[in-house]
Amino acid sequence: MAFSIESLRAQHCVPRKGKDAGLDAAGIADALAVLPGWERTADGGGIRKEFRFPDYFRTMAFVNAVASIAHREDHHPDLEVHYDRCVVHYSTHDVGGLSLNDVICAARVEDIRAA
Numbered sequence: 001m002a003f004s005i006e007s008l009r010a011q012h013c014v015p016r017k018g019k020d021a022g023l024d025a026a027g028i029a030d031a032l033a034v035l036p037g038w039e040r041t042a043d044g045g046g047i048r049k050e051f052r053f054p055d056y057f058r059t060m061a062f063v064n065a066v067a068s069i070a071h072r073e074d075h076h077p078d079l080e081v082h083y084d085r086c087v088v089h090y091s092t093h094d095v096g097g098l099s100l101n102d103v104i105c106a107a108r109v110e111d112i113r114a115a
């Protein structure tokens with residue numbers, strides 16, 4: 001399966017449950033190839049990216065935009081919030097690893113940065 005960031009942005013999350021709903025290693029690699037700066041977590045079960053900002057206010061504006069995506073897509077990242085940076089971490093609890101939902105949301109977070 002080959003991805004483009006546009007094809008990811010054109011999709012919305014749907015409930016995905018169970019191991020068979022996960023992305024395989026090739027799918028994960030294809031998706032990461034179109035998501036600049038995103039990487040697999042050390043345990044391989046998620047993807048993460050650190051976003052840097054000039055100050056706390058701008059960091060929180062980003063956090064709120066990510067929260068809005070989470071609410072709209074019903075798919076929720078773990079966030080590490082610091083004064084001038086936020087680490088976004090996506091995984092799909094219901095599949096015990098990565099699913100298409102994670103890369104769809106990562107593509108939407110990239111849109112925030114483009115705005």
Ligand SMILES: C[C@H](O)[C@H](O)[C@H]1CNC2=NC(N)=NC(=O)C2=N1
Nearest residue numbers: 015074075076077091092093094
């Ligand atoms: C029904 C609903 O889609 C599920 O409970 C969603 C909610 N948000 C979620 N967020 C994340 N990160 N993983 C999930 O498996 C998940 N499941």
